[in-house]
Amino acid sequence: MMTDLKVVKHMDEIQVAIQSVKNYHKSFLTNFFPEPFKHGIWIKKNELALIMVSETYFLIYSDDGFKRLFYISSGLTELTESLDILKNKYHDEKYVADLVGKGDLLNDVCSVLLNTGFNLYSSLTRMSSTNYPALKAIDPCVDFADISEVLLVDSLFKQYFDKYTEQLPLIEELKNWIEKKQMLVYSSGKEIGGFLIFDKTSSTAYLRYWFVHPNFRDLKIGSKLINQFFIENKDVIRILFWVIETNENAIKRYRHYGFHAEELRDIVLTYNIPLNER
């Protein structure tokens, strides 16, 4: 059975979908982990749609020229069947699916998507630390971003980040980070030499993006930003972030700062995205 694609109007509809799926086998698999602020914007903009295919609900977000695909399924076999049906109906669409998890289950879900015609695009690992390095002096060029810098930061994301792997933030998210003083920038005149964005609760800091502009490399701007980040988060218990697994230099650098890789991985798979677009 397949329903029509329907625009999601409220988060409750996703919970109802989970319940519908759980009614089959009392369990469910998903790669959709609600983030109220971000997903609230998707819903407000009518950019998140839901479709039921057999024993799976797919959530489809219209991103920049492609669709982000999420599933809520009753099992691996059911996901395979549903993906085949979806693929045949919407065969021209470009899809990106992030699979987050660990161990055999993650590998099994990954195999399902690969067998359905998805390709491995990249993989990330989550690193974390509960011990932080000694803090250095504050650099006067590093400060919290100002709202006037939001468009410049947005343009840097569009120019230098990989939209398939790195889940580029919406303008609304950038503004929110600036308002909450969770975006640090290294400014040099009217230019931004680098930035660092994080989420923070009282126990956890989540490093979201850490960027140094190519024109400002070898000036230790990355170190200055991360130092300020540690200063801002010296009271938290845990710091965590995602890093691309093939980025050995970055991983080496993170290890230097005391981070270690967790078991949690994010496998990014694409469908219908040609090699020259990667």
Added chain:
Amino acid sequence: MKDKITTILKEIRPEFDFTENVNFIDEGMLDSFDVVTLVTTLDKEYHISIDGLDIIPDNFSSIDSIRALLKKNGVHNES
């Protein structure tokens, strides 16, 4: 039941002390991925199926709220 819940939480996020009287969600001790993992684990451990509509942060914000959710699903003993 309280000890078992604490053990399950500790397996998901070993670095935190879940015996503290704080809001696990607001404090960032559990994120949305952890909540889904917790639902799956509770379903298996207690042979229940937590309702999709109950998968909201408030129901996983403390030991007491998790215990109330389990009771709603028929888990009453002190296992």
